[in-house]
Amino acid sequence: MAEYKKTIGIEIHTELKTKTKIYSNSVNGYGKTANSNVNVVDLGYPGTLPTLNMEVIRLALKAALILNCEINRDMHFDRKNYFYPDLPKGYQITQAETPIGVNGYVEIEVNGEKKKIRIHDIHIEEDTCKSIHYKHHSFLDFNRAGVPLVEIVTEADMHSSEEAMAYVEKLRELFLYADISDCKIEEGSMRCDVNISVSKTSELGTRAEIKNIGSISNIGRAIEKEAARQIALIENGKEVEFATYRYDEKQDETVIMRVKEAGNDYRYFPEPDIPFVEIDDELIAEVKKTIPMLAGERRERYVAAGISLLNANKIIQNRNLSNYLNKFLDSGINLVIASNLLLGDISAYLNKMGTELENTKLTDEKFIDLVQKLDKGDINSKVFKDILDDVMEKDTTIDEIIASKGIKIINDPSALKTIISNVLESNSASVTDYKNGNTRAIKFLMGQIMKETKGSANPELVNKLLEEELNK
């Protein structure tokens, strides 16, 4: 018997990170006192008119370019008319006829296989206000009304929950890196609607829409649950209803919200209050310049520099660290050491102090100096740990910090040779072990030497000299 095939399309609404709203000069901010970022335009008062925030156009254009879209050069806005209490004007100003970008794609990778998910379009629109229901009352918070959004609509190109999750994760990573949106699914700055149908044949089944799924892992679960529900219906000879669902995390199932009426009539027409916007080569070139190196390229470069894939991904998850590391991509320093420092002691320090890199005294020069000293063995990781607080908190150079701590690095081979001879003499059993082929004994001996020098010996040099001595 043929297997059921899932067909999945995803619509994602993402709030753009702008200073002000899209059609008014109210502040675009999350988590403020209800109805504090609001003016008469946001409230849809009579006689008010929309303005157009060009920052929104630039960010949306950036998003469209990242999604490999064709750009609609002569672009306008449309009104989508419907009644709902969260819609102050009785219409939403959106783009129906001329979305800023069309026919794009996003490349995902699932189980080592690469795949292009086609983007039908990306368009600009305004968010509605937020309804809060309490007992039998409803309250409206207009802070969100007019917050700029882009909606990204895929073709129905995904066929598994893994692909769907990979797509959303990829889109999130792209937008985060390009500084387009916060992409906080939990706070609602990124909202995912999933359309899913199942079929055994090439003919698509009736789809269900699962609205506003609250996390990427829930997208996977919701798809599996909904697919199972649809398959069970079909197997029992029933029909799948064209309807809208939400995913209930506690019950781990999709719950029906409303049955869709065929042909929703939004009475779209071109917004007469906003003239056409021309997107010219100059603007496109200007916006292209603002696209930073994206996650995919970062990963490739990190791995090429010898950083493990695991560590590369860890750095990419933290855009600040990644941006910091990127400053040194072409500096010639050892990026493996640099990435280890950033992920290890430096991250620990930042977490402990609850601060960010840019708020510390770690200058680029100091960072380069540190990495080089570690690389050459001028200092070792123990010394590094000892001086870290000073490095982060003082204006002085690394050399000055080392000097002030009274730390001397023993780089003199003859001095080291004496210490090594002494250690070998008092640990003759280990020397015998080594000579009998137990190579691990060398680590013990190294440790003893470091202990003897209180960690101030150049480890590479010690290693070299020790091997020479043992192999004599």
Added chain:
Amino acid sequence: MSKYLDLSIVEINKLLKEKKIKPLDLVLEAFDRIEERKDLNAFITLDKERAIMKAKELEDKEVDNLFFGIPIAVKDNIVTKDLRTTCASHILDNFIPIYDATVVEKINDCHMIIVGKTNMDEFAMGSTSQTSYFGAPHNPWDVQKVAGGSSGGSAACISARLVPLALGSDTGGSIRQPSSYCGIVGMKPTYGRVSRYGLVAFGSSLDQIGPMTRNVYENALLLNVLVGRDDRDLTSSHKEKEDFTRLIGEDIKGMRIAVPNFFVKEDIVSSEVLNKLHEVIELLEKNGATVEYVDIDYIENAVTLYQIIAMGEASSNLARFDGVRYGYSVEDPKGIDELYALTRGNGFGDEVKRRIMVGSYLLSGENAKIYYNKALQIREAIRESFLKVFEKYDLIIGPNATTTAYNLGEGLDDPLKTFLDDILVIPVNMAGLPGMNVPMGFGEGHLPIGLQIIGNRFDEALMYKLASFVEKELDLELNPLEVR
């Protein structure tokens, strides 16, 4: 009672400067006149207390411009901070705005004093002001007649000399037609000339605010104040400010004037109106202007296009009146659907509901393509045809209305009649051009007949030149009280 308000703005300004009168004298006189002509029902809301207060405040200020201390009336679809703005609708009859329209800021900056808000058709939908929730205004030339619409209250209060200045709005003739019926000067500027911010939207791509005054010169002066780019209205033009009075009084010799054949069709325009038009044409030719007849493509379809575009846009623009945030809201509705249905059902009048329904239908499903998009295309063709005429001619003239003002109560049961009344004024809105009315005579019952002057985009100054010539040559007595 003093008679300062019969003087010209320039004369009043001189008296104010010489401290012979105070702004308070003007304001009190205006309210006396308004009180005396309450029968005209020209105003929906008066703002006497604050007007007096403002007039007193002005006593300490320098008379710094021609409009200083002059009383002005504002159409009730233009929002005024702290002053009720109803759009002549039940749904807004408790609406007190917390912000001023851009034009209101401008008139306040010149220290004009707003005396009140004028009566109009509900949401400017009508041609007689009879769809007003507050009853129709009357025509000062004959109180049995309509004042026209939708800016009927503004036209009536200028005609009756209650105040010297008023603001109107024109979506499909709503400044020019009542100006014609009431014998005053009214200008609908080029679309984009005057900011629409604070004008309660009817047909957004057509709406334009304009000045309504006793004479041409004062109209041009008031337009000087109203124009200019406003960043709050993206459709407002970046055109530099200019002095619209600058060509007034110049010789019209050599002017090339076109008359659309459609404007002189005998089955459309009444003979008394046509006769006056022909007299004016003769006058112009005698004074060295050339007048020729032209065809304008699709001009006969303008009313149909207007119905599609204006009603489509209106159905969307009026969606915000839902009883949630401001205005009338039905008490204790059972759920949101009932809140909408009863608030809008009780709040809007019949004509508004009719237009919302037709507009919604026109934008519904495939209809948007069949009707709205098609209408936009033909509208573009009309515009191009007009612009072609302006390649050869300086101005276009014709009548503003097919007849003089008709009886109150007439045509109320005929929704199409009011549109056909506007057959001569609507093409101008379709093309986004400036159009104005200047009185050109009187018909039966001594009712005013108006001349329409249409200019190329941003050519208002040239229109004022011709209008002032006609005004001066005809030298009509335009104060109904003087005639009686």
